[in-house]
Amino acid sequence: MDKYLVKCEKIDDFGRGIVFLDGKVMFVPDLLPNEEAYVIKTLDKKKYSLGKVVSFVLKSDDRVLSKCKNDDCGCSLKHLKYEKALEYKNEKVKNIFKKFASLDDVVLKIVYGDKKWNYRNKVTLKVKGKCGYFKNNSHEFVPIDRHELAKEDINNIISILNKEDLSNVSEVIIKAYDEIMVVIKGYMDISNLKKPVSSIYMNDKLVYGSKYIYNHIGDLKFLVGPEAFFQVNDDVTLKLYNKVLDYLPKDKNKTVLDLYCGTGTISLFLSKYYKNVIGIEINKDAYLCANLNKEINDIKNVNFICGDVSKEIDNLKADIVVVDPPRAGLSKEGIRDILKINPEEIVYVSCDPVTLARDINLLNGYKVVSDTPFDMFPMTYHCESVCVLERR
Ligand SMILES: C[S@@+](CC[C@H](N)C(=O)[O-])C[C@H]1O[C@@H](n2cnc3c(N)ncnc32)[C@H](O)[C@@H]1O
Incomplete structure (x- = not known):
């Protein structure tokens, strides 16, 4: 197989090195900016190719020996110094906000946890x-x-x-x-x-x-079933939920809507600061857990609805809306209904900055106050965010 000598320009949004070969872009995992290496082509498409490092000619000072020795395993940033990986994620979210939502200066410093390895639950x-x-x-x-x-x-x-x-x-x-x-x-x-x-x-x-x-997260206990979603990094989750709480104006007269509420974690976390909280969740196992979690924490002012957000929010009223959708982001109907509710604040918890930026553009009448990235998934290119939007 032919080998090519390449120099890495920068890393793409998936943690892969970007190189140019015969005028065409090639994505090479495990290659850092300014590194030079011999690569082979593993896939050749019309507009791009994929490559694999065979041997290094020049290594970056930012390269570290990784604890994970597996190949092609999903630890896409394991070879990069952790401080540099945090900088990369911060810059990535800033660039995505600029490119897809024309927003500058709203992305704050990334928050990270105690564990870089062995964090997944x-x-x-x-x-x-x-x-x-x-x-x-x-x-x-x-x-x-x-x-x-x-x-x-x-x-x-x-x-x-x-x-x-x-x-x-x-x-x-x-x-x-x-x-x-x-x-x-x-x-x-x-x-x-x-x-x-x-x-x-x-x-x-x-x-x-x-x-x-x-x-448990903080002082609250949670029961979790086999099919229910739960955040994978407990330490960062506590920081993230506290950030959601920090951002919101506490008011015992207000109602909060927690869309895509999973096992009810955010709803229960917020409950003592508000008149009531309504959570909506489509997964039955998670919904059943949410009701159990309300009971075991002896919380009375929270109600959960089992169903699709797009259908269930139709006639609800709320002062504040918190959303934490899957990677695909909000549906068009979901956005339409949130706008109909016309909350004073929206807190958007997101695991994909691209769909977050897309949805910000569609939430007409709302202005982004700030976005805080969280390193929920160290060693991977993924980045979680808490974005606060205010009614204009
Ligand atoms: C990223 S999780 C967030 C859960 C929760 N906020 C937490 O922090 O644990 C997204 C949740 O949305 C639920 N979900 C996905 N599509 C939905 C829909 N159309 N309507 C309601 N819930 C949905 C999933 O089952 C999952 O529990």
Whole structure:
């Protein structure tokens, strides 16, 4: 295969090095600005190609030896000094706001947590005899003994699983909060899993322990089910929820609408400062957990609705709206209905700055006060944000 000598210009929004080869752009993972390397082409398209480093000619001072030794695993920034990765994410959000929403000077300094590694409280692993993952955009399976982004409790479960006969298992989800849950697709003997684990599901059926497991964020307790969403980095989540709270005017006469509320975390976090909070969530498991969470925290002024935001907000009234949608952002109907509610403030929690910037443009009549990026996913290119919008 032909090798090409290239020099990296900068990193793209997915953490890949950008180089130019014969006038065409090539994206090369694991390559930093100003580094020179021999690369091979792994994909050649009309407008761009993908490359892979074969050997380095010049390495950057910002390069570090990574704890994760896996290839193509999703740790797209593991080779970059952490301070530089934070700068990169801050700049990336600023550039996206400028490019897609024509906004300058609204993006504040990125907030980060205590843990750069071993922070994830949930992983989904593919299984082929052993736990592992498929390389990005490929069917090549890579077995693993450890997952360096995951908490040690998860790594303990991986080592137990890898000693078992996994020939009839295709996937496992491991959630490690204050208690541990394992969700198995397929069949296996679970005798050795029972000791460290509080809950085991096999093919959607509870086969051991409790239906839900406990987590806590700050002073609040949360029960989480097998299919319910929960933020993956507990330490950064607390900082993020506190930021949402900091931004909002506290007023016991006001009603807050928490759209895409998951297990009710933000609703319950805000409840003591407002007259009432209404949360909307489409996932039934998460909705059931939200109601349990209201009970176990003895909170009375919160109500949850199970359904699609676009349909359920139609006739609701609120002074403040908090939204935390999936990566795809808000739907057109959702935006139309939020505008109809006409809240004085909107707090938009986002895991994708591009869809956030797109939606800001559509929230006519609102002005961005500030956006705070959060490093919820260290070592990856992903970046969470809390954006505050005020009625003009
Ligand atoms: C990023 S999570 C946020 C959850 C919560 N705010 C938290 O911090 O844990 C997005 C949530 O939106 C829910 N969801 C996705 N589409 C929805 C829709 N159309 N209507 C209501 N909820 C939806 C998902 O099930 C998920 O729980």
